[in-house]
Amino acid sequence: MTNLLQSILLWLLYISSFYAFIPSLVSRLFGFRVFRRGRSETEFSLTFDDGPDPKYTPRLLDLLRQYEAKATFFVVGEHAARHPELIQRIHEEGHLLGIHNYIHKTNWLMRPRTVRDQIQRTGQIIQEVTGVRTCYYRPPWGIMNLFDFFSKKDRRIILWSSMFEDWRSSVGVEKLTERxxxxxxxxxVMLLHDRGTTLGADAHAPEQMLQALEVVLQEANRQQLHSVRIDTLMGGVTVSESKTTSQPQTHLSPWKRMVVALWLGWEKLFHWVYHLHTASPEDPLLHYRSRVYHGALVEMDDGHVIRNGDPVIELHFDNKKLFDLGMTSRSSMHLAIRMIRAMEQQLPDLARQVALQPELRSAKALYGVSMINRGPEKFGFTVRELAPGPFSSASKVYLKLLLSVIHPAGTKRLKQRSEQLVPKMIAMPLDVLLDRYGQHALVAATAEHSSEHLLVSEQDLVPERN
Known part of the structure; x- marks a missing residue:
């Protein structure tokens, strides 16, 4: 029995070595089927793993833009899905995107099919956001398995020639810069990290990396060295990115045209009946009206509550704007990014409207119902389920019908993820709106109020003429 157990353990060691250890060793020592270093004398590559991160990636992009440097970002799929706006910005600013698995897990502990699914899932997210299919892949920790060697020829595995333990805060800025x-x-090919939440990393380590990187970029400029994307450093040996065939909708069927016409006609009637106002008249997306809330108590994330009878500001999306965004978006991710950017512009305008109108400042919270409810928390909204009942059921039918028209995937989206397409309540305390978006508006409102008061006082001093 002991000999049998020893034989089993020995065979497991052989198999694991053949599957995992030997491929990683061969790739590191001999560079078999991987890219580790370029031949240019004046160009080098900065590569960043584990992101994107909402705190550090924007600052990193600002720094790269300041020094006119290009880089390659190997992103983790689950982070990319949460922050598609950062993926879009990376792409728009001329950097290269690569795959770093959907979750940051070593390939040694996953079956070949699981690894393939992780790569494909992350690649699909990048493609949906940017419209470009990437072929660059870096396995987490650079650890490969046997089947990575037999990956498709249109995938290039990228490792590195130098790393600096920048994921550890204990290294310190001075030593990191020196390295x-x-x-x-x-x-x-330099390996760095713009996120510090993976296993073994320190959450605040990217702060040190940014400080060290600025010194390095300054020195690179002095030496006339240029940071370029990996595909540029690879020269003619790379497999170039290919653009996706996904295109925005350009044609509507007769029934969709009828639905759109009825939909937009209903919106005009609704605006007229309920006297809706617009947050940004020059670019209408958010409309609002002041009303009294009727319904069950709503507890928001920061402890504020909306009770039956409380004054609220009810929000409505502009249907024409939603339709235009949906018709010109390549994918659901692209639509989500454009919605996020539009909201970033609209909320400060709404805060200004609230700050300048005393009758609005008495409201308890912003309130709305929407099926486009992915990611509103980042703006300060609380998302809550609607109470079961006729209103919830009617809202679901109505919003599904509209989403089938405005969504880039049309009715396919409804069939694929119908369980996720549920209308939900979004709410934000008015204090949060003004604190996050209305500081300038409050100053302007105070100044305007002061000037009006001064004008009235001066008029009081002027004697009436007979």
Whole structure:
């Protein structure tokens, strides 16, 4: 029995070595089927793993833009799905996107099919956001398995020629800077991290990386070295990115045209009957009206509550704007990004409207119902389920019908993820709106009130003429 157990353990060791250890060793030592270093004397590549991160990635992009540097971002799929606006910005600013699995888990602990699914899922997210299919892949920790060697020829595995333990805060800015400057030369592929939430990393380590990187970029400029994307450093040996065939909708069927016409006609009638106001008249997306809330108590994330009878500001999306966004978006991710950017512009305008109108400042909260409810928490909204009942059921039917028209995937989206398409309540305390978006508006409102008061006082001093 002991000999049998020893034999089993020995065979497991052989198999695991053949599957995991040997492929990683061969790729590291001999560069088999991987890219680790370029041949340029004046160009090097900065590569960033584990992101995107809502705190550090925007600052990193600002720094790269300041020094006119290009980089490659190997993103984790689950983070990319949460922050598609950062993926879009990375792409729009001319950087290269690569895949770093959907979750940050070593390929040694996953079956080949699971690894393939992780790569495909992350690649699909990148493609939906940018319209471009990426072929660049870096396995977490650079650990490969046997089947990575037999991956499709249109996928390039990218490792690195230098890393600096920038994921550890204990390294310190000074030592990290020294290590990076020591490896600053043409052809180098530098491994860095713009997120510190993975296993073994320190959450605040990217702060040190940013400080060290600025010194390195300054020195690179002095030496006339240029940070370029991996595909540029690879030169002619790379497999270039290919654009997706996904295109925005350009044609509507007769029934959809009828639905759109009825929909937009209903909106005009609704606006006229309920006297809706617009947050940004020059670019209408958010409409609102002041009303009294009727319904069950709503508890928001920060402890504020909306009770039956409380004054609220009811929000409505502009149907024409939603339709235009949906018709010109390549995918659901692209639509989500454009909605996020539009909301970023609209909420400060809404805060200004509230700050300038005393009757609105008495409201308890913003309130609305929407099926487009992915990601509103980042703006300060609380998302809650609607109470079961006729209103919830009617809202679901109505919003599903409209979503089938405005969504880039049309009715396919409804069939694929119908369980996720549920109308929900979104709410934000008025204090949160004014604190996050209305500081300038409050100053303007105070100044306007003061000037009006001064004008009245001056008029009081002027004697009436007979």
């Amino acid at each position: 990076m400057l020591k490896e600053l030369r043409g052809g180098e």
